[in-house]
Amino acid sequence: MQLAIDQQRLAWELEALGEITDALPPAVTRVVYTAVDLRGREFVKKLCGEAGLELRDDAAGNTFARWAGGEPSLAAVGTGSHVDALPSAGRYDGTVGVLGGLEAIRALQRAGFRPKRSIELLIFTSEEPTRFGIGCLGSRLLAGMLDASAGARLKDRDGITLDEARTAAGFAGSLEEVRLPAGYYSAFVELHIEQGPLLEQRGVPLGIVTAIAAPSGLKIVIEGEGGHAGAVLMRDRRDAFLAAAEISLAVERSVLATGSVDTVGTVGVCEVFPGAVNSIPSRVRMEVDVRDIEESRRDSALTKIYSACEEIGKRRRVDVRSEVVNADPPAQCAPVVVEALVNACNAHGLGYDRMISRAYHDSLFMSRVAPAGMLFIPCRSGVSHRPDEYASPEAIGQGTLVLAEALAHLAS
Numbered sequence: 001m002q003l004a005i006d007q008q009r010l011a012w013e014l015e016a017l018g019e020i021t022d023a024l025p026p027a028v029t030r031v032v033y034t035a036v037d038l039r040g041r042e043f044v045k046k047l048c049g050e051a052g053l054e055l056r057d058d059a060a061g062n063t064f065a066r067w068a069g070g071e072p073s074l075a076a077v078g079t080g081s082h083v084d085a086l087p088s089a090g091r092y093d094g095t096v097g098v099l100g101g102l103e104a105i106r107a108l109q110r111a112g113f114r115p116k117r118s119i120e121l122l123i124f125t126s127e128e129p130t131r132f133g134i135g136c137l138g139s140r141l142l143a144g145m146l147d148a149s150a151g152a153r154l155k156d157r158d159g160i161t162l163d164e165a166r167t168a169a170g171f172a173g174s175l176e177e178v179r180l181p182a183g184y185y186s187a188f189v190e191l192h193i194e195q196g197p198l199l200e201q202r203g204v205p206l207g208i209v210t211a212i213a214a215p216s217g218l219k220i221v222i223e224g225e226g227g228h229a230g231a232v233l234m235r236d237r238r239d240a241f242l243a244a245a246e247i248s249l250a251v252e253r254s255v256l257a258t259g260s261v262d263t264v265g266t267v268g269v270c271e272v273f274p275g276a277v278n279s280i281p282s283r284v285r286m287e288v289d290v291r292d293i294e295e296s297r298r299d300s301a302l303t304k305i306y307s308a309c310e311e312i313g314k315r316r317r318v319d320v321r322s323e324v325v326n327a328d329p330p331a332q333c334a335p336v337v338v339e340a341l342v343n344a345c346n347a348h349g350l351g352y353d354r355m356i357s358r359a360y361h362d363s364l365f366m367s368r369v370a371p372a373g374m375l376f377i378p379c380r381s382g383v384s385h386r387p388d389e390y391a392s393p394e395a396i397g398q399g400t401l402v403l404a405e406a407l408a409h410l411a412s
């Protein structure tokens with residue numbers, strides 16, 4: 001099989017999709033179910049139609065573009081990513097996996113390859129949490145990791161429910177039907193920009209992902225007692241911020257205690273009330289993000305954080321309440337997909353590193369319903385979620401070539 005990627009065409013298509021934006025190019029803003037999001041999807045769907053793929057949308061707005069295999073009753077092989085973009089983002093996050101996936105299919109068609117299993121390109125709805133506050137909506141629903149009725153009730157900032165927004169965007173039917181039947185896919189592979197600097201720094205063209213980290217989010221509220229910053233003696237204080245400061249350091253300590261570089265913790269939000277220089281903080285609201293590729297290790301860090309909260313609260317005589325906002329399980333990539341990617345890199349003489357994905361992706365949820373894996377390509381300086389996000393046509397072409405080879409293997 002003589003596989004050739006049309007790098008120029010792919011670069012042009014990525015650029016054209018990037019022009020469909022609610023921001024000033026090169027900034028890309030495509031929030032789910034907005035007119036611009038729908039135009040972006042239409043652009044991709046038209047190209048899929050031209051490639052002879054069979055199109056269908058589900059009730060959430062996930063799009064499936066199918067290249068029917070010789071034995072269409074077999075479980076299909078899936079690939080794809082997302083085309084929604086958070087405000088003022090770049091042109092490559094998600095889109096490389098969608099348009100690259102399409103070009104991989106076209107390259108296989110041009111090479112005269114006939115898949116035994118059907119190959120399906122997916123465009124996931126709302127990978128970005130921008131509108132409904134929760135990421136990977138489409139893949140969560142496909143994997144049954146988000147209850148359909150809870151999903152339907154999610155609201156955006158204007159009080160519009162997910163159900164109202166998707167119906168207005170033309171996606172009808174019940175969200176209950178979105179969940180994929182067991183064994184729908186025999187494998188799923190997502191091509192994506194790395195969104196970090198490692199591949200570029202090491203001069204390695206490709207990254208084969210072996211595990212995807214997942215965040216656990218905590219909200220912590222500390223109630224102490226306010227007062228005059230001059231009049232209340234130190235020994236009499238119940239300063240909520242000092243407790244927050246200790247808890248923040250406990251987050252760092254708990255995460256470091258696992259002994260693994262893959263456990264990371266961040267206190268990204270710390271709001272102090274009343275927030276005046278001459279007033280003792282009476283209340284603090286913190287948000288904490290703890291991630292790992294191993295759930296048990298992440299949980300051990302969380303347990304330490306909880307007990308630190310309790311100890312610090314008692315000692316400082318403040319009330320500490322914590323609430324888990326989300327705790328998605330991390331995923332190990334499927335050996336069958338990793339192996340297909342390794343063989344594809346070797347077949348084309350392209351170097352690769354095995355790496356973990358510290359950001360999470362639709363593949364995290366697809367891994368619950370299919371053997372899943374990811375392929376990373378370098379992006380300039382590791383920059384992502386910014387208008388100056390960039391991946392070279394060569395890098396995208398190499399990723400697409402390896403994806404095509406891997407899809408061929410998995411669909412044979």
Ligand SMILES: [Zn+2]
Binds near residue numbers: 082094192361
């Ligand atoms: Zn993405």
